[in-house]
Amino acid sequence: MTPNKAFSEAINKHGVSRDSLLPVLQYVISKEQWLKEETMEEVAKAFGMSAAEVYGVATFYSFLDTEPRGRYVIRVCRTISCDMAGKKEIIESLKNELRVKTGETTPDGMFTLLETNCMGWCHKGPAMLVNDDVFTELTPDKAVAVIQEYREKSKQ
Amino acid sequence: MDNVTLTINDIKVTVEKGATILDAAKKVGVRIPTLCHHEDLCVAGNCRVCVVEQKGARALQASCAVPAAEGMQIYTNTKKVREARKTIIELLLSEHAGECTSCYRSGNCELQAIAQEYLADGDAFIDVADMTEIDISSPAIVKDDSKCIKCTRCVRTCAELQGVSALWAINKGNHTKISTFMSKPMHYVVCTNCGQCINRCPTGALTERNYIQDVWSAIDDPEVHVVVQTAPAVRVGLGEALGMEPGRVVTGKMAAALRKLGFDSVLDTDFSADLTIMEEGTELLVRLKEALAEKKNVALPMMTSCSPGWIKFIEHQYPELLDNLSTCKSPQQMFGALAKTYYAKKKGVDPSKMISVSIMPCTAKKFEAARPEMNSSGFQDVDYVLTTRELGHMIRQAGIDFENLQDEKFDTIMGESTGAAVIFGATGGVMEAALRTAYEIVTGREVPFANLNIEPVRGMDGIKSAAVKIEKVKPEWSFLEGAELKVAIAHGLVNADKLMKEIEAGKSPYHFIEIMACPGGCIGGGGQPIPTSPEIRKKRAEAIYVADSELPIRKSHENPEIQMIYKDFLHEPLGHHSHELLHTHYTPRRNVK
Numbered sequence: 120m121t122p123n124k125a126f127s128e129a130i131n132k133h134g135v136s137r138d139s140l141l142p143v144l145q146y147v148i149s150k151e152q153w154l155k156e157e158t159m160e161e162v163a164k165a166f167g168m169s170a171a172e173v174y175g176v177a178t179f180y181s182f183l184d185t186e187p188r189g190r191y192v193i194r195v196c197r198t199i200s201c202d203m204a205g206k207k208e209i210i211e212s213l214k215n216e217l218r219v220k221t222g223e224t225t226p227d228g229m230f231t232l233l234e235t236n237c238m239g240w241c242h243k244g245p246a247m248l249v250n251d252d253v254f255t256e257l258t259p260d261k262a263v264a265v266i267q268e269y270r271e272k273s274k275q
Numbered sequence: 276m277d278n279v280t281l282t283i284n285d286i287k288v289t290v291e292k293g294a295t296i297l298d299a300a301k302k303v304g305v306r307i308p309t310l311c312h313h314e315d316l317c318v319a320g321n322c323r324v325c326v327v328e329q330k331g332a333r334a335l336q337a338s339c340a341v342p343a344a345e346g347m348q349i350y351t352n353t354k355k356v357r358e359a360r361k362t363i364i365e366l367l368l369s370e371h372a373g374e375c376t377s378c379y380r381s382g383n384c385e386l387q388a389i390a391q392e393y394l395a396d397g398d399a400f401i402d403v404a405d406m407t408e409i410d411i412s413s414p415a416i417v418k419d420d421s422k423c424i425k426c427t428r429c430v431r432t433c434a435e436l437q438g439v440s441a442l443w444a445i446n447k448g449n450h451t452k453i454s455t456f457m458s459k460p461m462h463y464v465v466c467t468n469c470g471q472c473i474n475r476c477p478t479g480a481l482t483e484r485n486y487i488q489d490v491w492s493a494i495d496d497p498e499v500h501v502v503v504q505t506a507p508a509v510r511v512g513l514g515e516a517l518g519m520e521p522g523r524v525v526t527g528k529m530a531a532a533l534r535k536l537g538f539d540s541v542l543d544t545d546f547s548a549d550l551t552i553m554e555e556g557t558e559l560l561v562r563l564k565e566a567l568a569e570k571k572n573v574a575l576p577m578m579t580s581c582s583p584g585w586i587k588f589i590e591h592q593y594p595e596l597l598d599n600l601s602t603c604k605s606p607q608q609m610f611g612a613l614a615k616t617y618y619a620k621k622k623g624v625d626p627s628k629m630i631s632v633s634i635m636p637c638t639a640k641k642f643e644a645a646r647p648e649m650n651s652s653g654f655q656d657v658d659y660v661l662t663t664r665e666l667g668h669m670i671r672q673a674g675i676d677f678e679n680l681q682d683e684k685f686d687t688i689m690g691e692s693t694g695a696a697v698i699f700g701a702t703g704g705v706m707e708a709a710l711r712t713a714y715e716i717v718t719g720r721e722v723p724f725a726n727l728n729i730e731p732v733r734g735m736d737g738i739k740s741a742a743v744k745i746e747k748v749k750p751e752w753s754f755l756e757g758a759e760l761k762v763a764i765a766h767g768l769v770n771a772d773k774l775m776k777e778i779e780a781g782k783s784p785y786h787f788i789e790i791m792a793c794p795g796g797c798i799g800g801g802g803q804p805i806p807t808s809p810e811i812r813k814k815r816a817e818a819i820y821v822a823d824s825e826l827p828i829r830k831s832h833e834n835p836e837i838q839m840i841y842k843d844f845l846h847e848p849l850g851h852h853s854h855e856l857l858h859t860h861y862t863p864r865r866n867v868k
C-alpha cells in the first residue's frame with residue numbers, strides 16, 4: 120500500500136494521539152474531499168485503533184464523507200429558512216446544470232451535489248457551500264454562475 | 276473509602292462513593308430493569324429503561340449511570356417512572372423486529388422479558404426496524420440488525436474484553452447502527468468469531484449460526500454413523516441451558532442425553548485434550564532442547580493453539596508471531612482427524628458415511644472446523660459444531676427430562692479422559708495439564724504442588740504467571756537441570772494483546788504461554804448459556820476443578836486410551852502419523868483491525 124500523501128502530511132502536522140483523529144481526518148478531507156477505505160485503514164494502523172472505530176467516527180460527522188466525492192462538493196442548505204427562501208429552485212437549477220441528482224457526482228468527477236443541515240446563514244438564504252466557500256442570497260441564475268466560476272477555476 | 280447514604284423507596288442505604296443508584300438499589304433488594312447495563316462492561320446509559328425518580332430533580336435519572344449522592348431520595352416505582360419505562364420499552368420495540376415465535380433467543384431475551392413485565396405494546400409506535408439483509412457470511416456468527424436496539428453491549432465487549440473492536444456504532448441519531456468497518460460482512464473483517472458479543476446481546480441481533488437441523492438430519496439418516504464429541508467446558512455449562520443452577524457438573528447426564536438424542540458414538544473431546552498434552556508437552560520440550568542444548572534459533576515462548584478465537588486474533592494482529600504458536604491442532608480438530616481414521620478403522624465404520632459432530636462452549640470452533648486445511652482424514656474432519664446452547668435446545672426439543680437422567684459413561688477408545696483434560700475448560704487449565712505431564716517426563720516425579728493442584732496458574736486474574744524450578748532431571752534431559760520454567764497465562768484477548776506486545780518488544784521472560792480468547796477460558800466461551808457474569812464464570816470454573824479432583828486419573832500420560840492409541844496407531848508424540856493428523860499451520864491475515 121503506497122502511503123497516502125495527504126495522510127502523511129496530516130500526521131506530520133497533527134501527530135497520532137487519539138485527540139488528533141478529527142484534525143487528521145479533516146485535513147485529508149480538505150485535500151481529497153472524501154475518506155477512502157485504504158486511507159481509513161492507514162489511519163487505524165497509525166493511531167493503533169480499529170478500522171471500525173475510525174469508520175464510526177467518520178460516519179458520525181456529515182462533513183467527513185466516506186463515499187466518493189467530486190473535486191468540488193456543493194452543499195445546499197435544506198433547513199427551514201433556506202427552504203422557504205427558495206432552496207428547491209436552487210437545487211433544481213443545479214441538477215439541471217450538472218445533470219446529476221442530489222447525492223450524485225458528475226461523470227468527470229468535478230462536482231458532487233448534496234444537501235446539508237443549517238449552516239447559520241438563515242438571514243441570507245438560500246445558502247450553499249462549495250467545499251469551504253459560502254454563497255448566499257442565491258437565485259437559480261446565481262447558483263449556475265457559481266458553477267461556471269468553478270469550472271473556469273479548475274482549468275487554471 | 277468514603278461512603279454516601281441515600282434512600283431508595285424510603286429505605287436507608289449506605290454505599291461506597293462512586294457506586295451508582297442501581298448498585299444502591301441492588302443492596303436493598305430493589306430490582307431495577309436494565310438492558311444496556313452489563314456487569315462485565317463499562318457504563319453506557321443509553322437505553323434508559325433503568326430510569327428512576329429523584330425527589331427534587333426535574334428529570335428522571337438513569338440509575339445505572341448516575342452515582343449515588345449523599346441525601347438522595349430515590350423512588351423506583353412511581354407513576355412517572357412506570358409510564359416512562361413503558362414508553363421507553365415501546366420505543367425500543369418500534370426499532371426491533373419482534374418475531375418472537377420464531378426467534379432463536381425467544382424465552383432467553385432480555386427485551387422480551389422486560390416488554391412482557393411492563394405489558395408494553397409492540398405497535399405503540401411506527402415500526403422503524405432496520406431491515407438490512409441478515410448477515411450470514413460467517414460460519415459462526417449471525418448478525419441481524421432488525422433485532423438490534425443499539426445498546427452497544429457488543430461494541431463494548433469487543434473493545435473492552437477482546438481489544439478487537441470489529442464492531443462500532445456508525446452514523447448518528449436515528450441512522451445509528453452497529454457495524455463492521457465499511458459495513459463489510461462479518462466474515463471479511465477482523466472478527467475472531469469468539470462470540471462474546473452473543474453472550475452479552477440482550478436480544479437476537481447477534482446469535483450463533485445454528486446447525487441444529489443439519490445434525491437432526493444426520494441423526495435421522497440410517498445410512499450415516501454420527502459421532503459426537505463434547506468439550507470439557509460443556510459439562511459445567513449445559514445444566515444452565517436446561518434450567519439448572521450454574522456450577523453443576525453434568526458429564527454423566529450429558530452422555531446419557533446424547534445417546535437418547537440418537538448419536539451412534541458418544542465420545543469425549545477430553546480424550547483429545549489429553550492427546551494435545553502429549554503432543555504439545557513434547558513439542559515444548561523439543562523446542563527447549565533445541566534452544567538450550569543445541570543453541571538453535573527456535574521461536575520461544577511457545578504459545579498454546581487450542582483456542583480458535585485466539586488463533587484468528589494472532590493471524591490478524593501479530594502474524595509475525597505465528598511461529599511461536601504450537602503446531603498442535605486444537606483438541607476438537609485432533610479428535611475430528613482421528614474419528615474418521617483411527618476410530619473408523621477400529622470400529623469398522625466407513626468414514627465416508629460418518630458425520631462428526633462436536634459440542635463446544637465456543638462459536639469460533641464453527642469457523643475452525645470450516646478452515647480449508649482441516650481435512651487430514653481425507654474428509655472434512657469435523658462436520659458440524661454445536662454450541663452448548665444448541666445442544667440444550669436439542670435436548671429440550673427431544674423432551675428429555677435432563678435433570679433426572681441416570682449418569683452414563685462415554686463409549687470407548689476415544690472416550691476415556693483424565694482430570695488434566697477436564698481443566699482445559701478453565702483459564703490456566705492447559706498450562707496446569709501440560710506441567711503435570713512435562714515435569715514428570717523430565718524428572719520422573721510428580722509436579723511439586725499439593726495434590727497436583729498448581730494453584731498459581733488458577734483463578735480469574737487477566738494475566739497470571741508462574742515459575743517452576745526443574746531439578747534432579749533424568750539423564751536425557753540434563754540440559755534442563757536447574758532451569759526455571761517460566762510460564763504465563765492470559766484470558767480475554769485484551770490481556771493476550773499485552774503479552775504479545777511484550778514479546779514484540781523483546782521483553783517476554785516466558786518459555787510457555789497459554790492463551791484462551793474468552794474471559795475465564797472456555798467456561799466463559801461464546802457458545803455457553805446466556806447470561807454470563809463474573810459470578811457465573813467463577814461457579815463454572817469451581818465445578819471444573821471439582822470434576823478434576825474427582826477423577827481417578829489426573830495426568831494425561833496415564834490415560835489408558837492415550838497409551839493405547841500411541842501403541843496401536845500413532846507410535847510416538849510428534850511422530851509421522853501425528854504430523855499428518857494432529858498438527859497444522861496458520862494463515863497470516865490482513866492485520867488492519
